[in-house]
Amino acid sequence: MIRRRPPHSTRQTGQTLHHRLSIATPVDFDFWRTAYSHGWCDLPPFSFDSNLRTLSRVLTLNEHTAVNCRLAAGPRSVHVLVSASAKLSAADRRQIQEQLRSCLRLGEDFGAFYDKAREHPLYRWIPRSGAGRLLRSPTVFEDTLKMLCTTNCTWALTRIMVTRLVRRFGRSFGGELYAFPSAGSIADSTESFLRRECSTGYRAPYILEFACRVDRAELDPESWRTSPLPTEELFKVIRTVKGIGPYAAGNILKLLGRYDYLGLDSWVRSRYSELHHSGRRVKDSTIERTYARYGHWRGLFFWLEMTRDWHDDKFNF
DNA sequence: GCGTCCAGGTCTACC
DNA sequence: GGTAGACCTGGACGC
Numbered sequence: 001m002i003r004r005r006p007p008h009s010t011r012q013t014g015q016t017l018h019h020r021l022s023i024a025t026p027v028d029f030d031f032w033r034t035a036y037s038h039g040w041c042d043l044p045p046f047s048f049d050s051n052l053r054t055l056s057r058v059l060t061l062n063e064h065t066a067v068n069c070r071l072a073a074g075p076r077s078v079h080v081l082v083s084a085s086a087k088l089s090a091a092d093r094r095q096i097q098e099q100l101r102s103c104l105r106l107g108e109d110f111g112a113f114y115d116k117a118r119e120h121p122l123y124r125w126i127p128r129s130g131a132g133r134l135l136r137s138p139t140v141f142e143d144t145l146k147m148l149c150t151t152n153c154t155w156a157l158t159r160i161m162v163t164r165l166v167r168r169f170g171r172s173f174g175g176e177l178y179a180f181p182s183a184g185s186i187a188d189s190t191e192s193f194l195r196r197e198c199s200t201g202y203r204a205p206y207i208l209e210f211a212c213r214v215d216r217a218e219l220d221p222e223s224w225r226t227s228p229l230p231t232e233e234l235f236k237v238i239r240t241v242k243g244i245g246p247y248a249a250g251n252i253l254k255l256l257g258r259y260d261y262l263g264l265d266s267w268v269r270s271r272y273s274e275l276h277h278s279g280r281r282v283k284d285s286t287i288e289r290t291y292a293r294y295g296h297w298r299g300l301f302f303w304l305e306m307t308r309d310w311h312d313d314k315f316n317f
Numbered sequence: 318g319c320g321t322c323c324a325g326g327t328c329t330a331c332c
Numbered sequence: 333g334g335t336a337g338a339c340c341t342g343g344a345c346g347c
Binding site: 153244 | 324326327
């Protein structure tokens with residue numbers, strides 16, 4: 001599944017070594033639709049270039065190593081240019097590939113989703129275009145913390161909070177770029193520092209408590225990805241994180257591969273009203289009733305429909 | 318440049 | 333179970 005170029009693919013410039021990797025992708029995968037599937041590509045340690053259609057990401061390989069990866073689409077593959085301060089071992093390469101495969105959701109089977117989409121004329125564009133995979137972070141800890149930073153604020157403030165958290169607590173790569181911080185590094189901080197230096201406001205105690213629970217192993221968000229719990233039960237577990245309400249928990253579930261919740265916020269409510277009711281606001285229960293027919297894929301159909309014009313503008317289909 | 322107002326989701330207290 | 337108010341910040345706006 002994972003392919004790698006031969007040894008000559010490593011070259012050195014200054015103190016940074018460059019390595020090339022290639023990751024094989026499923027036939028129904030579209031790189032740019034996945035990279036640009038929602039706002040995560042805009043939050044560090046992700047970044048993107050819409051002209052070149054590349055996605056970049058600083059990854060943590062172990063406690064002491066950060067590398068920068070630039071991803072671009074290749075034929076039935078994703079090409080990865082890895083910048084590192086040292087030569088990568090085979091284990092490092094495997095780790096990079098595993099993390100990126102998880103971010104791009106390459107191990108997940110969307111066949112049933114696409115079959116369902118083909119049943120509805122409104123959604124036939126989805127399997128044709130390879131949309132459906134939502135970009136996620138290497139860890140659930142990161143996804144959850146970022147989701148907390150999207151609550152009750154504008155996207156501009158979310159960017160500020162996440163950027164400052166990453167710069168204050170993340171491992172540096174090359175002096176300019178930073179990896180996402182570990183739970184331990186944030187747990188060692190204080191509420192006042194998070195408020196003052198990261199502009200997290202009233203979320204500071206929630207962020208600190210979440211990081212402390214994870215650091216002390218009282219909570220294991222990574223286990224949510226493989227949890228045997230029914231989605232409703234997992235939703236309740238996620239909601240035990242202070243500051244994570246229905247909107248945030250529903251969207252975290254989507255990044256875990258469970259699409260039973262719509263994850264309603266003001267933007268999607270307004271978007272739904274524009275698309276279906278000429279801008280007239282409707283109750284949440286009305287929206288939920290509309291999408292109930294799509295079963296446990298409803299959250300994904302809903303999100304793709306609400307954001308289809310992103311794709312129309314950029315992909316012209 | 319300064320002050321005021323607003324948007325945004327969750328928590329808590331109260332009914 | 334439902335509701336109101338507080339939380340906090342950056343940005344928009346008016347002066």
